[in-house]
Amino acid sequence: MSILLYKVALLMYALATLMSLVAVVRNRGNEGRRARLLLLLAFCMHTLTLIVRYFEAGYTPVTNLHESLSFFAWALAGVFMLLDLQIRMQVMAAATATLVTVFMMFGSLMPMQTQDLNPVLDSFWLPIHVGLSFLGSAVFTVAFVAAILYLIQERMLKSKKFSALHYRLPSLETLDRVNYRCLKFGFPLMTMGIISGAVWAESAWGTYWSWDPKESWALITWFLYAALLHGRLTVGWRGRRAAIFAIIGFCFLLFTFLGVNLLLPGLHSYSSMAG
Numbered sequence: 001m002s003i004l005l006y007k008v009a010l011l012m013y014a015l016a017t018l019m020s021l022v023a024v025v026r027n028r029g030n031e032g033r034r035a036r037l038l039l040l041l042a043f044c045m046h047t048l049t050l051i052v053r054y055f056e057a058g059y060t061p062v063t064n065l066h067e068s069l070s071f072f073a074w075a076l077a078g079v080f081m082l083l084d085l086q087i088r089m090q091v092m093a094a095a096t097a098t099l100v101t102v103f104m105m106f107g108s109l110m111p112m113q114t115q116d117l118n119p120v121l122d123s124f125w126l127p128i129h130v131g132l133s134f135l136g137s138a139v140f141t142v143a144f145v146a147a148i149l150y151l152i153q154e155r156m157l158k159s160k161k162f163s164a165l166h167y168r169l170p171s172l173e174t175l176d177r178v179n180y181r182c183l184k185f186g187f188p189l190m191t192m193g194i195i196s197g198a199v200w201a202e203s204a205w206g207t208y209w210s211w212d213p214k215e216s217w218a219l220i221t222w223f224l225y226a227a228l229l230h231g232r233l234t235v236g237w238r239g240r241r242a243a244i245f246a247i248i249g250f251c252f253l254l255f256t257f258l259g260v261n262l263l264l265p266g267l268h269s270y271s272s273m274a275g
Contacts, residue, residue, distance in 0.1 A: 001052050001056065002049055002052040002053035002056050002061075002114075003112045003113075005045065005048060005049040005052055006046075006049050006053075006070065006104075006107075006108070006112065007108065008045055008049075009042055009045040009046040009049050009104070010101070010104045010105065010108055012038060012041060012042035012045055013039070013042045013046075013073075013077075013097065013100050013101045013104055014101050015038055015042075016035055016038040016039040016042050016097050016101075017094065017097040017098050017100075017101045019031065019034060019035035019038055020032070020035040020036075020039070020090065020093050020094035020097045020098075021094050021098075022035075023035050023090055023094070024090055024091055024094050024165075024168055025164075027164075027167075027168055032090045032093070035090075035093065035094075035097075036081075036084065036093060039077065039081065039093070039097055040081065042077070043074070043077045043078060043081065046070075046073070046074045046077065047074065049070070050070070050071065050074060053067070053070075053114070056114055057114040057115075057117070058117070059117045059121070059122070059126070060126050060127040060130065060131075061114075062126070062127075062130045062134070063115070063117060063118070063121055063126075064110070064111075064115060065107075065110045065261070065262075066107050066108075066110035066111060066112050067107075068134075068257075069103050069104070069106055069107035069110065070103075070104065070107045071130070071134055072103055072134050072137065072138065072257070073100045073103040073104045073107065075134045075135050075137070075138035076096065076099060076100050076103070076138040076141050076142070077096075077097075077100045078138070079135065079138040079139050079141075079142055080092070080093070080096040080138075080142055083142060083178070083181075083182075087170075087174065087177075087178060089170050089174070089178075090168065091149060091165070091168050091169055091170070092142075092145055092146065092149065092170070092178075095145045095148070095149070096141075096142065096145055099141065099145070120204050123200060123203070123204065125196060125197075125199065125200035125203070126200075128196050128200075129193060129196040129197045129200055130193075132189050132190075132192045132193035132196055133189075133190065133193030133194075133197070135189050135193075136186045136187070136188075136189030136190035136191075136192075136193055137186075137190070137253055137257060139182045139185050139186030139189060140182060140183075140186045140190070140225070140246070140249060140250060140253055141250060141253075142178070142182050143178070143179050143182035143183060143186065143246045143249075143250070144246055144247055144249075144250035146175045146176075146178040146179045146182065146243075146246070147175075147179055147242075147243035147244070147246035147247050147250075148243075148247065149169055149170070149175055150172060150175040150176060150179065150239070150240070150243040151240065151243055151244075151247075152165070152169065153169045153170075153171075153172055153175065154172060154239070154240060154243075157172070172239065175243075176238055176239055176242065176243070179242055179243060179246055180232060180238075180242070182246075183225065183228060183229055183232065183246070184229075186225070187225050187226070187229050190221075190222055190225065191222065194218055194219070194222060197215070197218075201215075213260050214256065214260050214261065217252070217255065217256040217260050218256050220252060220256075221249065221252040221253050221256050224245070224248065224249045224252055225249050227245070228242065228245040228246065228249060231245070
């Protein structure tokens with residue numbers, strides 16, 4: 001049942017993405033509102049999918065690649081919609097919906113059947129650690145989108161070559177503010193995710209830190225965002241430099257999420273593409 005619901009949610013996300021892109025091109029507010037409504041309905045369907053998956057599997061569905069991509073897409077959609085309640089940005093809605101759809105599509109290519117839970121993962125720390133980590137990653141992904149749009153807008157302003165997109169993009173100040181707001185919320189979530197993982201590791205393996213590839217890359221990524229936050233608070237980093245840092249941080253984040261699990265052997269690696 002959860003597989004069918006997942007496919008329905010994917011279709012709804014794809015339609016929301018298409019409607020969002022059309023709304024950007026045609027620059028009509030009513031089409032943007034309909035696209036947002038469809039994105040909300042897709043998110044609700046996705047939430048139902050995760051709930052059904054939880055009862056089918058008997059554990060929090062984040063233990064293999066399909067489930068991880070699904071949960072991350074869900075977190076990304078939810079985080080963006082919370083931000084969108086405060087700052088309405090149709091271009092960001094289209095870009096974020098596109099990313100959500102891409103992650104869902106990749107998730108649909110992975111084996112989707114439920115599996116027996118690894119005894120090590122049978123812990124109440126599983127939803128806490130993974131939930132905090134994915135929420136932090138979702139917030140930083142929104143920052144990545146804002147950073148990309150910032151650089152596009154800045155390039156057009158400096159070159160004084162304005163395409164139609166220029167008039168649909170938020171101001172540089174707004175995009176920089178979104179970037180900073182995401183950093184303020186995402187960094188504590190990432191920090192708590194790493195700490196909860198260390199506590200869980202101690203109870204499962206008898207050590208808080210084993211320098212597993214996933215742990216090492218997570219720490220590297222944490223230091224990158226810590227440097228960005230430090231620069232923001234003490235040196236006054238803003239604008240282009242902060243945007244570039246946010247993009248670099250996201251690249252490390254994506255490698256930590258997917259690359260490490262698939263390419264580097266370790267305690268967090270997927271044993272196969274199934275998980």
